[in-house]
Amino acid sequence: MKERFRRFMQGRYGLDQLYVGMLVLYFILLFFSRWFMPELMTGLMTVVILLAVFRMFSKNIVVRQKENAVYLRVINRIKHTVKKLVQKIKDLPTKRYRTCPNCGVTLRLPRKRGRHKATCPKCQASFEVKIRF
Structure with missing residues (x-):
């Protein structure tokens, strides 16, 4: 069979x-x-x-x-x-995700309150990030 x-x-x-x-x-x-x-x-x-x-x-x-x-x-x-x-x-407790305004890549940033400068590793663009909480 x-x-x-x-x-x-x-x-x-x-x-x-x-x-x-x-x-x-x-x-x-x-x-x-x-x-x-x-x-x-x-x-x-x-x-x-x-x-x-x-x-x-x-x-x-x-x-x-x-x-x-x-x-x-x-x-x-x-x-x-x-x-x-x-x-x-x-x-969520330790990191924040933001997108690069120049190339659109998602960046994983440390969670620190206030305004910070971030640099995109892909396009090397610098931009300001504001993390509230």
Whole structure:
């Protein structure tokens, strides 16, 4: 039986990170379908699971790889943004974040009350920073 399935799957795309993401989305929809619009959620869940199975059995490997690459770019961008936000929250007691008015780079400055001169490490522009608390 395993050999028959292995031969059937030969030349097909199989599982990837987008497939796992679609399963996670399916279970999230399943969780919320108990409280919010069960008919709509059931329809969305059906579409998600059918699309995931279609992708898994697809023989168009190049297109499936491109879809997965786009998904990974988006997910990595989200992870990076969340990581920066968490770091900013952790640094809140000791650091302040300001943007350079010249080039727009975010600078991490020590939290000292009053007016200070800051120099951007990227464009070397000097500007005044006011930290209130």
